[in-house]
Every structure is written in structure tokens, then in C-alpha cells.
Amino acid sequence: SDDLIRVRRRYTITAPLVLTLGFTHPDKGTDLLVSSIPDVTRLLDGNVQFLIAGSPRARRGVFRLMGRSDRTFHRDLTRRANDLTAASIEVCSFVPNEDISALLFLASAVVLPYRRSTQSSVANEALGARAVIVASDIPELRSDLGNAARYFHSESISNLTETLVSVLNSSQDELRDAAAARAAGRSYDATAAKLLNIGLFKSNSS
Numbered sequence: 001s002d003d004l005i006r007v008r009r010r011y012t013i014t015a016p017l018v019l020t021l022g023f024t025h026p027d028k029g030t031d032l033l034v035s036s037i038p039d040v041t042r043l044l045d046g047n048v049q050f051l052i053a054g055s056p057r058a059r060r061g062v063f064r065l066m067g068r069s070d071r072t073f074h075r076d077l078t079r080r081a082n083d084l085t086a087a088s089i090e091v092c093s094f095v096p097n098e099d100i101s102a103l104l105f106l107a108s109a110v111v112l113p114y115r116r117s118t119q120s121s122v123a124n125e126a127l128g129a130r131a132v133i134v135a136s137d138i139p140e141l142r143s144d145l146g147n148a149a150r151y152f153h154s155e156s157i158s159n160l161t162e163t164l165v166s167v168l169n170s171s172q173d174e175l176r177d178a179a180a181a182r183a184a185g186r187s188y189d190a191t192a193a194k195l196l197n198i199g200l201f202k203s204n205s206s
Contacts, residue, residue, distance in 0.1 A: 007102040018040070019103065048088070110134070115138075117141055127148060
């Protein structure tokens with residue numbers, strides 16, 4: 001489609017793309033992905049590129065101290081990524097909404113290396129985009145993604161590297177189909193719940 005062509009050009013996607021995006025915070029585990037990049041690049045003979053997209057969440061009031069910590073983490077992460085001169089890696093702070101779905105679909109792997117998670121909008125968007133998802137094996141992501149992801153042991157850089165290389169060397173069809181089915185099921189469940197709530201409301205009002 002035109003969107004895919006436009007986004008491929010905008011982000012100069014010329015090799016299998018490994019993507020992670022969202023607010024930068026230690027709980028998001030982006031530093032684990034950065035640590036895996038040299039070995040992933042070596043094992044794939046350099047035929048891979050990485051895009052790390054995101055910035056610290058704006059925080060106010062009593063949370064401003066947390067915001068300062070997030071900014072420090074982001075600066076350190078960017079410095080580490082920029083030091084990896086042997087790898088093809090880009091760090092950007094923002095992806096426009098109109099690019100997100102196409103970028104998720106074009107990626108050969110969307111990595112969710114979270115240490116902890118509540119609800120992940122990125123996970124839901126990745127499912128809707130039929131993305132190829134690699135995620136840390138934590139209960140929250142298992143609940144969200146089911147069989148629509150390949151999982152690695154949380155905090156294990158070596159297992160992340162192994163899982164990522166395996167996914168990039170394999171057919172993507174199975175994971176894309178599983179993501180589409182998962183997204184469709186969640187949409188059906190949400191619609192059913194909405195209709196049920198409307199029915200209950202009408203019943204209670206009569």
C-alpha cells in the first residue's frame with residue numbers, strides 16, 4: 001500500500017528491521033535490547049537494522065523526580081546505542097500516529113523487552129498491525145499476547161539474542177496470523193462485553 005511504501009522510505013528500511021517503541025523507562029527493558037544488538041548483528045552477518053523509538057513520559061507534580069530519572073535513563077540508552085558503530089541503529093524520540101501501524105507491520109520483529117507491565121498499548125497496536133512480536137516472558141504480556149509472540153526469559157540478554165535471531169531466520173507467517181486472530185478475538189470480546197453491558201443497563205432500567 002501507499003502507507004507501507006511511504007513509511008519504508010521515511011525510515012530508510014533496507015534490511016530486516018528490529019523495532020521497539022514507547023515511553024523509555026527502566027521497566028520497559030530497552031537496555032536489554034541494546035545489549036543484545038552486537039551479538040544479533042554478528043549472528044546475522046550484519047543483515048539487520050534497529051530502530052529504537054520513544055522518549056521519557058512527561059511527569060508533573062510529585063512525579064517530577066521520576067521524570068528526571070527517566071530522562072537520565074534515556075540519555076544513557078541513547079549514548080550506548082550511538083556507541084554501537086558496528087551496527088545499523090537509529091534512535092528517534094517520536095513516531096507520528098499515522099506511521100505506527102505501517103511501521104509495526106514492516107518490522108521483521110517488534111520487541112517488547114519489558115521487566116514489568118500493566119497494560120501495553122504497544123502490544124495491542126502490534127496485534128492489530130499483524131506484527132511479528134518478540135516479548136519477555138512475564139505474566140502480563142503472556143495474558144495480552146497469548147500465542148501471538150515468541151517469548152524470551154525476562155532479563156536474559158543471551159536468550160533475547162537467541163530468540164530474536166531465530167525469529168528473524170524463520171517464516172513470519174505463523175506469528176502474523178496468530179496476531180491477526182488474537183486481535184480479532186479481542187475485538188469480538190470487547191464488542192460482546194459492550195453489548196452485554198448495554199443489555200444489563202436496559203434490564204436494570206426497565
